Structure formats: C-alpha cells, structure tokens
Amino acid sequence: MSSTVTTQASKSPPRPQAPVGPRLIRWGVTLIILIPFIWGALGLEISPGRIARAPELVWNIVSAMFPPDWSILGRSMDKMLESLYIAWVATIIGAMFSFVFGFLAATNMAPRWIATPIRALLSAIRAFPELVLAIMLIPAFGLGAFTGTLALGLHSIGTLGKLTSEVIEGIDEGPLEAMKSAGGTKLSTIRFGVLPQAMPNILAYWLYRFEINVRASAVLGIIGAGGIGADLFSFLKFRDFPQAGMTLLVVMVTVLLIDGVSGAVRRRIISGEPGKGPVSKLMGLVRTPRPAPQQ
Amino acid sequence: MIEFDRATVIYPGGLKALKDISLTIEDGEFVVVVGLSGAGKSTMLRVINGLVPLAEGSVKVNGQEVRGAAAGDLRDIRSDIGMIFQTFNLVNRSTVINNVLAGRLSMVPRWRSTIGLWPKADVEVALQSLERVGIVDKAYERASNLSGGQQQRVGIARALAQEPELILADEPVASLDPVTSHMVMRDLQRINRELGITTLINLHFLDLARAYGQRLIGLRDGELVFDGDIADVDEDVFRGIYGRAITPEDLLDAAGT
Amino acid sequence: MTGPAEITTFEITPSERPAPPPRSGPFFVVVLLIGLGFGVGGIISGGAGVVWGLTGGVLAATALRWRGQSSHPVDALAVVFASALGLGWSGWALGERGSSVEGTTALLAAVGWLLPGAAIGFVVWRHSRRLRLASVLVSAVGWALAAFFVFLWAEGLGAVESLSRTAVQAGEIVELTGTFYATTGFFIALIGAGVTFALLVGSPALVAVAGSITFTLFAASQIGFSLIKVTSEIDKLNILAQEFWPPEWTWPNLTGQPAENQILEPMVETMQIAVVGATVGCLIALPLAFLASKMTTFNLPTFWGSRFFMNVIRAIPDLFYAMIFVSAVGFGSPFAGALAMIMFSLGIMAKLLSETVDGIEPGPLEASRATGARHSQVVQYSAMPQVLPNYVAYALYIFELNIRASVVIGIVGAGGIGRLLDEQRVFFQWDRVMAIVIVIWVSVILIEAVSVTVRRRLV
C-alpha cells in the first residue's frame, strides 16, 4: 500500500494537524461532570460498602411488599380516584389560565412591556415545587384536596404558560403576515393564523401535563393535601408492607394506563394520524366511523 | 470471487425481489448492474454482504457461504467488503476522520474503539484512504460541512479504510450533479485498477455504465436478463432490460443538459 | 390527452361536490344562546320551575330557529312544552330540599332536565338527521348528568345556602337574580347542549371538549373544588401574608445553642443529591435507551422488555421512591435520596433519549453494520453521535428537575433541605418555612437560568 501512497501524495493536499480544541473540550466536559459528582458523592457519604448493601436492603422491602394485601384494593382505588380528580382539575386550571398567559408571554403576540413581566411571573411560579406550594397554602386553605388542587393548578399554570408561549413563538409567521396584509384584525389573525398552527402542540402539552400531575397528585397526600400519597406514607411508616405494596401497585398500574392512553392521543394529535402502538390500535377499534354526509 | 447459485430473495411482504440468480464474478472485475427501479439491483448487492437474507440458493464470497452464516462469520465476511451508498450514510455530526475510521471498527480490539483510542496504524490507513480520494485536508471537519461530492468521497474512503477485497456501490452518483458524478466514477475506476479491488456498481444511467464498466449485468423484475461485455450492449439488450428503447432520460449527460 | 369537446360536455352538478365537513362555529353559537336562554329564564322566574321552563324554552327555541337548527313550528312547541314540563318537575324536586342541595335531591332535580334535553336533541336530529335516535337519548342523559353535576357543584358554590325557598315565596325575587338559578340554568344548558351538539355533529374534537367539561365538573364536585370558592376565599391570602412574613432566617437548634443560619448546609446536601442522582441516572439510562429503541435494540424481546422496564420505572413518582428507599436504608439518609433521584432521572432520560433514538437516520447504522462492526460499535459510532447534543441537553434539563424534586424528598426523610422544611412545618413555624422556601426558590431560579443558557447554546 505504501508505494501507491507515495505516488498519491503529490496529487493530494497536505495532511492537516489533528486539532486540539475538541480534545480539550472533551476533557473539560469530563471534568465538569466528574468533579461535582465526586463532590456530591463525598458529601453524601456514599461508600462502596453502602452501595454494595443497598440492593439487598431494597430487595428486602420489595419482597415484603409483594404479594400485596388485596383486601385494601377498594380503598386504594378510591384514594387513587381522588388523586386523579385532583390531577384533572389542576390540569384544567393550568390549561385555562396558561392559555391566556401563554399569549401574553409570547413576544410575537404581546408587546415587550407585557411579555417580560408575565414571563418573569411564570418562571417565579414554576420555581416552587408543587409540594412546597401546597405546604405554603395549607395555613390559608387547610388540609385536604382543595389545597392540593390549588397548588398543582398554580404550578401547572407556570409550566404550561411557558410551554404555550414557546409554541406560539415557534409558529410560522408567514400566514400571519398574509392575514395582516389582507386587513385581518388581531383576533382573527390569532383565530385563523396562530391557533391552527399552535393548538396541536398546546393540546399535547396539556395532556403531558396531566400525566405529570397524576404523579404529583399521588404524592400530595404525604403532607395531607389529598389523594393516595397519605396511604402509602402511613403504611410505610408503620411498616405495613403488603398494604404499601397494594397502594404502590394501584398507583403504578394507573399511571401506566394513563401514560399509555395519553401518549397515544398525543401522538395522534401531533401527527394527525393514528399511531402504531397497542393503545392506538384499541382506540381505532373503539372509534366509530363518521356518520354519512346528509343527502 | 463471488458466486451466486440460484439465489432467491423474498421480502417480508412476499415479494420476490431476486429470482434464481446464478453468476460468478472473478477477482478484480469492474461490474455494473443496471435495471429499472425496483428491478432488484440494491437487493442483489445487499445479499452479498448479508444485509438482506436469502430465501433460497446460495451466495459465496471467496468460498464462504453468506446464507446462514453465524454472526461472527458474517462480520468477518463484511469486514472484507466495502459498501458505498447513494445517500452517503455518513454520521453528519462526526468528523470526516471518524467517519472513515468507522471502516476499521471490525479490525480493532473492542476496548480501543469503545474509548476511542485508535491505534496509530489504523489512523494512518484512514488518512491514506482520504488521500486516495483527495480530501485529506478535510479530515478534521464535520462531515455535514462538506459538499455532496466530497461527502461521497468520504463514503468511498470509509470503504477503502476497510482495505476490502470487494466494493459494493449502490447508485453512488445518484445524488450528485453530472460533473461530480464523473469524478466519483473515475475515482472508483482508478481504485479498481490500481488496487485491484473487485467492484460492483449499481447505476441508473446507461452512458455512465458504458463509459466506466467492463462487464454489465442487467436485471428485470428480479431476473437476470443480461450478463456480458459492455461492448455487446445494443438496442435489443436495452429493450430486454428496460422494456423500451433508449431515451435521453437514460443518459446522464443528456439528462443533465 | 382528451379533446376539448369532451371537457365542455362534462357537467358539474351540485350533488357531485363533497358535502362540507360539519362546522363547529354555528353549533357553539347555538349552544351559547340556549345557555343564555335558560340563564335568563332562571333570572326571570327566580327558580319557579314552570315559568323557568317556559321562558327558557321559548328563548332556546328562538335561538335554534335563528341559526337554522329547527325548521318547523312543531319543533319550537316541542322544546317549549318539554322545558316547561321538565323544569316544573325540577322545581318541585328542589322545593323539597332543605337548606342545601344533597346528592339525592340533585339527582331528582336533574331528571327534570331530561325533557328539554331530549326535545332539543330531537329537534336538531330532525333537522340534520346525522345520527340515530340513540344519540338523542344519549344527549338527554348528558343533560341530566350536567344538571346533576351543576347542582352538586352549587353545593361547593355556597350559593344555595344563601337562597332558601322561603325567600322566593316572600317575593324577594330581586335578590335571587343573577345568582344561583341564572348560573345553574346557564351551565346546565351549556354543558347539556354542548354534549348534544358534539354527539350530533360527530366531531371527535367537540365530543372531547364536551366530555372534558362534564368530567371537570364531576371531578371538581368530588374533591370539593370550585373556582368560585377560590375567589371567595382569596382574602385568606392575608393569613398567608401574616403568617409567612417576615421570614425568620436564624433559629436555635434543638440542643439550645445560640441562633444560627441552619438553611444553607441542607441546601448544599440537596444539590449533592441532585448532582449524584442526575449523573448516575443519566449514565445508566444510556444503554437502556438504546435497548428501548427499535432502531438500535438487539431483538424484539429485548426491545419490549426494556420498554416495559422503562415505563414501570417512570410510573413510580419520585417521592414514592424516596419513601421506599428511606424504609430500606434508614430514615434521614441522603443516600436514600440519591437512590430515589437516580431512579427518577433514569426513567425520564431513558424515555426522552429512546424517543430521540427512534428518530435518528438509519443510513449510518447500516453503513457501519456493512463494514462488519459489532452491534455495540454500530451503536457507539453511528447512533451515539447523532443523539449526543440531545443527550447533554436532556441531562441538564434532568438536573434542573432533580433540584426541584430533591428539595422535597427530605419531607419523607430522604435528606436535604426538605427535612428542614418538614421539621418547621409540623410546628407551624411558618416564618422559618418562608426563609427556607426563599432559599429553595432562589436556587431553583438560578440553576434554571444557567441550565437554560447552556442548553440554548448546545442545540
């Protein structure tokens, strides 16, 4: 091979030096990841011994949980339903208010002096974890599902508001300009120019938020803000593992189901055609054909 | 040497894409495969390196049976066969040299490729391959920053980096303009002549086949309808392959203008 | 090519045009008008059933006629008559109630709304003949359900308590206007008519909207939530202000030493938990994500297995992990928190990344497979570079999420600042809680700002 290479060398351009930049970046990134990790691991007193023992300890708990105590299935499902209601209502609250805020926070819809403070407000809300919000609302609204719903709803406004405004900012401006130049009003541009483009994504985000809220509302009970979390908390505290297992199972199955259905619907909304997953197939079976047009 | 013996391919939908193909390709040949779209050209190339499984018959590369080869044997067979694609199939975000080094993956110890510690010799082979196609100066650029013709040369260099005994090129110039097409074809021809690498090329344009090929294989609906010297191709043969007379669309230079 | 003569003989008849798809605009208008009709009926009658039904029915029938949904005087008569009859019944049922509406009373009253519902459904059906009688029945039931939910909802509204039947009988109708009967009628008609039209138009979007509204009201009534309650209790925010402000930054610890700031140290611990959780979780997620994508998996069993595993991991909320690990490795241990955050990060990253891998270009994979590379090499050299920027961006995003999540896991004893929050919360030390919350809030905002900036530059 070498002889042919030398004949080629005359024709071929000179070889470049391997640049050092990428290599430096690679080392830099490694360090940026490694140093905080080591700092964290040392701070948490994570030793190889503890790591080695952890699987066994966790396994002990898990094997104590299963088989679960089926006798409390009814109760768990009731509590899970309460969590679901909380999640649903919170999502609706979030959707309703974030829709308005989303438009106000989008720089291509609202003037800067409105958009900027609204944005700041949304990120301020978002920065409170749901549970912290709930803790702060308890002195005013008392323990119970009402407070939990309010906290989840507020947090949803924050996250959905941001996502909505991003979707709106990401739309194609071409059709809007066409409408404006055709003399459309602001409202009609929104109705016919913005909504058709943005709505599928916004809807998908609402569903996605619902999936997240289901998980969050399952947790709220820990601080007494309604739902199934209180059950799991007390079962684990009093080491009633089979009952805790049942509670956990109900949550897992519910979340899996909701994720499946909601995910299929989201894909359907975004792509406009049914997906290929099992849930989509089921939906296809259930969906009745459109009535024949009137003669 | 490649030996097809009554090779038949049936795709999952039940479609017979290759029917009873038997032929032999000797070492160092420069073979062009032509046929209508859907005739089975790509399929024919892909059974050689086992990307498409055979339903019946056999394909042997240097005496080794491809059909039913164990995973390890199949990798060995593939490591001696370079493949060039119509759409280049480069990793756009990686550098050119990394794309070329992918051709040597089967030859380095696994731990070395895992941590990206390539032996000097392999990097040298990669650079030489780039020199052979004349774009070594782009070695450390991102593949996506190159023009189409340059990208296809990276594809060729990746095949060369395997130090292959055989190169399969599936419509290597179909995404390129006429001038670049000729340059890439000349590259392939030169490689075949200088290094003696057996070369199989799928082509769409008949004038390209005439200009660069020696032996021509014509496929129609998965059947072998012509196999012979390119000089023997006349209007009748063409009719046999395409089912009609030659039109300007079948010629690169006519279609390009 | 056909000759021009043929084209001229080609006749365009209206019947050959496709029927326009159902439009939702007019339907919404009618729904709103019907709602207004029954709302106005409620105001005028002050809840006296027959009068309510008569006025509401007349207005609804007018609305239907105006938008071309009913074409015959018989239709109008049917709507008015059914409304008067049904609401007469409803009013009678409500008259039996005590000071507030209970479930059984509400159900009885709701049945009365079946009649106007059925009548409106019948009229619309007669006009468009889109669906069979079954859907008319379904929409009638929809009306009754709507009424039931609204009455239940009214319980949360607190409006019913303030309006007793005696007030109506004493002629204090003016006081009632604009409150309970107006809103009730309006909402029932809105939901009921929404359901009716959605079913008759047969548009999935409309059915989804009507269904969502109905379910929302039901869910809200089940958990005793209503926006009215929020607004009526908004003044309770004063309590918040009094309790939470000013924050108390320092307090003595349990051994009675002088006051010092105890917040920062646990906050650092929280960050450590988040860092360790994100790093380890994202690393483990890498192989899992490639196994859980059809693009890069070994075979179907591996694919389905790892997908199921991934979904199950994601199905357990972060705090549940924390609780389980706390039970396993001991209360107050940040190690338990780190384990919980690992599972949390793992679930999210595997999901996000595997979806990204689903979308990569298959060409480069095939190319390196054709060179005889091993599966792991194919993945590393052809798939990894394609998703690397996304991976880094997701990792930063997950770190942000981790900060927010690890703040609270201390509440169940998994270490970090949440432990402090819980300690002060159970003793109602809201001013200290405020100080802790401010620290959390500022940290989250800062980290999000940094992370967003980096992510912007990456992708």
Ligand SMILES: Nc1ncnc2c1ncn2[C@@H]1O[C@H](COP(=O)(O)OP(=O)(O)OP(=O)(O)O)[C@@H](O)[C@H]1O
């Ligand atoms: N993965 C596949 N699954 C099912 N059928 C396939 C598959 N790949 C190719 N086919 C079918 O097999 C037949 C031959 O395909 P092949 O790709 O070999 O044709 P070709 O001659 O390369 O055509 P072209 O010039 O368009 O590339 C076609 O009818 C094609 O539709």
Ligand SMILES: [Mg+2]
């Ligand atoms: Mg092809």
